Amino acid sequence: MGHLIPFLELANRLVLHHNLQATLFVVGTGSSSAEFALLQKPSPVNIIPLPHASSSLDSNAPIFNIISSMMTASFPFLRSSIAAANPRPVALIVDLFGTPALSIAHELGMLGFVFMTTSAWFLSLSFFYPSFDKSMVDAHVDNHDPLVIPGCTPVRFENTIEVFELNQKEVYVGFGSFASELGTADGILSNTWQDLEPTTLKALSEAGTLGKGKVNEVPIFPIGPLTSNGDPTLESEVLKWLDRQPDESVIYVSFGSGGTLREEQITELAWGLEMSQQRFVWVIRPPAGTESMGTFFTAGRGSSGDDWASEFLPEGFIKRTKEVGLVIPMWGPQAEILSHRSVRGFVTHCGWNSSLESIVNGVAMVTWPLYAEQKMNAAVLTEEVGVAVRVRAEGDGLVKRKEIENKVRMIMEGKEGGGIRERVKGLKISGEKAVTKGGSSYNSLARVASECDIFRRRRDGGCYSLP
Incomplete structure (x- = not known):
């Protein structure tokens, strides 16, 4: 639900505020009646459940591994659904677990964005992770040294993510493979806003001078807060x-x-x-x-x-x-x-x-x-x-x-x-102002919509070449 709600809200805003059409592909766990009810609500968004093979991993395996396995299993269905769509979609927006699907977007002549439904601080950890020295990561995991993120507050081990707490190298190596895909995105959307995390967003916006590689050329779009508005007519x-x-x-x-x-x-x-x-x-x-x-x-x-x-x-x-x-x-x-x-x-x-x-x-x-x-x-x-x-x-x-x-x-x-x-x-x-027309997050999402429109006109006019 923590990923589904902001994605549905993002899709709704793209349709209602920025005059785009949106389809939401859902890889559901089938575990929550609340999830089912949310997807049954009237919406201007076309919602398509994606089938996926049940994870072959043990149910006690790290949650990161289980979700990654389920997402990967859904990619063939995602690709065939997009390829069959008419008109051709302009962009694919995925979450961190879906970053390997960015290659599908580029293969099919689309923009590929990542929507991080997390804090900008966690985004910064993921964003810079591919450029971290292995020795620094090992020292964080083994010796509990702080993890230094350029321009941001260091991550003390007492505040670290579960990936590192588990101290299972294959787990955080797997996390690294997803994080490295961020560098192939055409943009990263973040569910935060300027007044909430100004220092971290400043570090991310200046990332081109702080690191190496394409990961630091990807623009960041703070578009939050995107949350459920609730149902004022609900009785309980x-x-x-x-x-x-x-x-x-x-x-x-x-x-x-x-x-x-x-x-x-x-x-x-x-x-x-x-x-x-x-x-x-x-x-x-x-x-x-x-x-x-x-x-x-x-x-x-x-x-x-x-x-x-x-x-x-x-x-x-x-x-x-x-x-x-x-x-x-x-x-x-x-x-x-x-x-x-x-x-x-x-x-x-x-x-x-x-x-x-x-x-x-x-x-x-x-x-x-x-x-x-x-x-x-x-x-x-x-x-x-x-x-x-x-x-x-x-x-x-x-x-x-x-x-x-x-x-x-x-x-x-x-x-x-x-x-x-x-x-x-x-x-x-502050959050209300950010997402209201003319606010910082509203304008940030408008820039994403504008990039999609420019890309569509160039692509359909025959001026687009694959990266």
């Missing part, structure tokens, strides 16, 4: 419950479409919320194994009904908190919850999509990263942007109840939280 029990709460009195707790906690951590979280004495909405999932992690390919499956949640909560928790809290099994309407007047804070896994949804609704965050690049995102939100506080685990890997209580109270009522809340509300306004 959680929204009715929120309607009965005072303004800015509720903290929302969710770890995304794939985030799960181990059973002991669920217990600590429950006690932390209860001890904080704050109103809350908590989207809860069954625990998975012994570690807090991502379960993309099982999220939304398994337990049915509402009764199972109490099995993993402290005895009497639901009864004791029934006046101030609401526990939702599996899934909640996040965009609608975050935009509700009664919500002030968000305990989040720091998926970039969730982070942006929080910012565009002026909701301060408690960051609790679990996997992928979420630790980088948490560092951006807390250390660079200042719209969040971060929970810290103890030596056994657990975030203890007192830590949870303190951080929730800080965001909801503390003096330090007041400054954070003011900053996030300022960025909400």
Whole structure:
């Protein structure tokens, strides 16, 4: 969902704001009813599901490897669909896992763009990765030395991406092969905006003087924030419950479409919320194994009904908190919850999509990263942007109840939280301006549309040659 939502929003904006036609190819996991519902909504975009062979990898293999395998398996169907299209498409826009398909775009006489649905900081890591010395990467993985990115904040190992944490060379070598394909793109779109990450975007815009090779000649287009606007007509029990709460009195707790906690951590979280004495909405999932992690390919499956949640909560928790809290099994309407007047804070896994949804609704965050690049995102939100506080685990890997209580109270009522809340509300306004006609991100996407139009006229006029 973290990739699907911004891609669908991008396609909608290209159609509605920039007078283009758009087709969205979806390689779905089939794991989420929310994913299915999103794709069934009326849209000006033509949506085509792409078949793919099930990954032959073990379900416990690194998520990066599984997704890469599925994407690669879908490429023949993607190629045949594009080749059969009439009129010929002008451009193909892929995500990081789809960068090998850029060669398909160029082979078929199209522009090839990459849409990074992540922070600009993670984009900078990917962008410069092919030019990193092997010794620097090895020192980061083996000795936990900071990873130095030209012009950007170095990545401390405590904030590194899952690819490096795993310390499996074949995994980060695989990541490098995808990152190297960025250099073959005609442009890179980034789901961020100028005011959110100015230093990193400046480094990326000046990349031609900081490195070697074609990767540093690729233009960067900040086009965010692209997030779900939610459905103002949606009716649900959680929204009715929120309607009965005072303004800015509720903290929302969710770890995304794939985030799960181990059973002991669920217990600590429950006690932390209860001890904080704050109103809350908590989207809860069954625990998975012994570690807090991502379960993309099982999220939304398994337990049915509402009764199972109490099995993993402290005895009497639901009864004791029934006046101030609401526990939702599996899934909640996040965009609608975050935009509700009664919500002030968000305990989040720091998926970039969730982070942006929080910012565009002026909701301060408690960051609790679990996997992928979420630790980088948490560092951006807390250390660079200042719209969040971060929970810290103890030596056994657990975030203890007192830590949870303190951080929730800080965001909801503390003096330090007041400054954070003011900053996030300022960025909400900034984000709105960026994507409004005449704003920096609107103009950036307009330049992409213009390049597509110029390319189409040259190509159809016989003036185009393949790179």
